[in-house]
Amino acid sequence: MIFRIKTSLHAGLAALLLGGAPAASLAQTRIGDVSTTFRLVGRNDKIAVDRYDDPKVDGVSCYMSHAETGGVKGSLGLATDPSRFSLSCRATGHVAPKGELPDNEIVFGERSSFFFKELRVSRLYDRDKRTLVYLAWSTKAMTTGGSPYNAVTVVPLDSP
Numbered sequence: 048m049i050f051r052i053k054t055s056l057h058a059g060l061a062a063l064l065l066g067g068a069p070a071a072s073l074a075q076t077r078i079g080d081v082s083t084t085f086r087l088v089g090r091n092d093k094i095a096v097d098r099y100d101d102p103k104v105d106g107v108s109c110y111m112s113h114a115e116t117g118g119v120k121g122s123l124g125l126a127t128d129p130s131r132f133s134l135s136c137r138a139t140g141h142v143a144p145k146g147e148l149p150d151n152e153i154v155f156g157e158r159s160s161f162f163f164k165e166l167r168v169s170r171l172y173d174r175d176k177r178t179l180v181y182l183a184w185s186t187k188a189m190t191t192g193g194s195p196y197n198a199v200t201v202v203p204l205d206s207p
Contacts, residue, residue, distance in 0.1 A: 075099055075155070078110065089122040099155045101170065101179075103148060106140035107202050109155070109181055113166060130185040130196035132166060142204055148172045148179075177204040 076098045084092035093115050101107040113132040120126035148170070155168040171180040183198040 080115070083114075084117065086117045089119040090117040092117040099168065101136075101154055103146070103152075103154070104142060104144050104170075104179065106138055106142040107136060107179065108139040109134060109136040109168060109200070111135075111166075111168070111183060128166075130166070132183055132185075132196070132198060134168065134181060134183040134198040134200050136179075136181040136200045136202050138202055142179075142202065144204070150174075154181075173201075178202065179204065 078096040078098055080093045080095040082091040082093050086092065094112055095115050096110060096112045099109045099111065101109065111132055111134050114129045116126035116128050118126065150172050152170050153167050154170045156165050165186045167184055167186065169182045169184065171182060173180055179202045181200050181202070185196045
């Protein structure tokens with residue numbers, strides 16, 4: 048499972064918890080972002096687009112757009128990002144799993160707040176149709192019922 052940590056403060060904390068390796072360097076590429084709200088102090092609110100390459104399936108890339116909160120709290124990594132995102136996964140080469148795939152596995156993750164919220168992408172394997180189903184979803188710790196926010200996309204295993 049790959050988790051992207053948003054700030055150097057988070058990366059330092061992750062390095063301590065994970066034994067030295069900063070989590071921010073793992074399999075995520077920022078494609079770009081667009082400012083949506085001007086902030087006088089701190090960075091602007093924005094929509095960011097990131098690419099995640101599936102670590103267990105060659106030839107699959109997932110592109111996710113998501114909101115990032117700016118301002119002073121956002122600049123310090125203390126703001127909670129809203130659960131607004133979109134996901135699109137595509138065959139970007141020959142699709143080839145690296146070994147046996149489980150039926151359900153979290154493959155990417157990103158903290159949306161300093162402690163309690165994460166944006167995750169799970170890979171579900173539909174064996175009958177030979178497709179990989181990628182589901183983006185948001186967690187909310189310390190609440191009941193979870194989060195209804197989600198997005199889904201499908202990549203066939205028999206892609207050219």
